[in-house]
Amino acid sequence: MQRQGKPTINDVARLAGVSKKTVSRVINRSPLLNADTRAKVEAVIADLGYVPNVQARALALRRNFLLGLIHDNPNAQMVMNVQAGILEAIRDTEFELIVRPVDRGSSTMLADVRNFLERQRLYGVLILPPVSENEMIAQLCQEVGCRYVRMGSTALDTPEHTVASNDCDVVVQAVNHLIALGHRRIGLIAGPHGFRSARERRKGFEQALAEAGIRLPRSLIADGNYTFESGLAAADRLLDLSPRPTAIFASNDEMAAATLHAARRRGMTVPDDLSIIGFDDTAIASHIWPPLTTVHWPIISMGRSAALKLLADFFGDGHAVEEPSLFHSTLIHRASVAAPRAE
Incomplete structure (x- = not known):
């Protein structure tokens, strides 16, 4: 019997003998799945020609498939390295990254951030130092219902909301x-x-x-x-x-x-x-x-971990616990250091 209309996620789940959540995890390359389950679901997707409807899924989530990065940092390389970590985490998923510089000295910064979060309907946001050190930013994220992670040189929040270095x-x-x-x-x-x-x-x-x-x-x-x-x-x-x-x-x-x-x-x-x-x-x-x-x-690793913390609910329970909150920096010995000249 020939199927009428486009295949749905329900069709994939039924034929693969798994839940809709498992199908969603396969689509978004969740690391929580074993290889056999992934292969089985991918085979059904290929057989049906199923194509996820991103807009419909975003409506169901009441959020867009977007992660935000908020910063006010004079070190461009640092910001680029964080982006590299985030992009590594969301590779092969439907998520995209949107970067928003702010002026932490502006009297309208909090209003500007609120407008950004509400307008973009972000799934989650990573906040870089020194903006992340402002407690009012964390309160704002909670008020608008946006997941957040704060990056710092010491722990700034609870583990699920922090990536920090020593x-x-x-x-x-x-x-x-x-x-x-x-x-x-x-x-x-x-x-x-x-x-x-x-x-x-x-x-x-x-x-x-x-x-x-x-x-x-x-x-x-x-x-x-x-x-x-x-x-x-x-x-x-x-x-x-x-x-x-x-x-x-x-x-x-x-x-x-x-x-x-x-x-x-x-x-x-x-x-x-x-x-x-x-x-x-x-x-x-x-x-x-x-x-x-x-x-x-280890700024790239910190960016990657922060993104995975933001996506923990999307990927499934327990994923956030696996991501570290404290990252240890290490001294790299090269040629710019020697004993002082004898006086």
């Missing part, structure tokens, strides 16, 4: 490495005021020196803004000191690369005259010479 602890390790080599005059290029990441990294820097009994003059701290230009100005200020530092920890790789540039303008050799450590392990760290010793920040 910035303070790993910076302690990085500075201890310099101390173990014999450095005592160690400069800091701090991140921008208002960023929790900058605060956590400075905290780790100061903690390592305090534990080693090393005094930290205020003159050895220069403020940056996570940009090359701000790092250049900060490095110039530190290298104009007399005596100048024998090592500098820069709170991200852009500013660390700028520090290398500032040193070379003075005819200094890295690492013989100056050791440099950065943070992020972005491409610039391994592409410049000498390549930078830096902290590898």
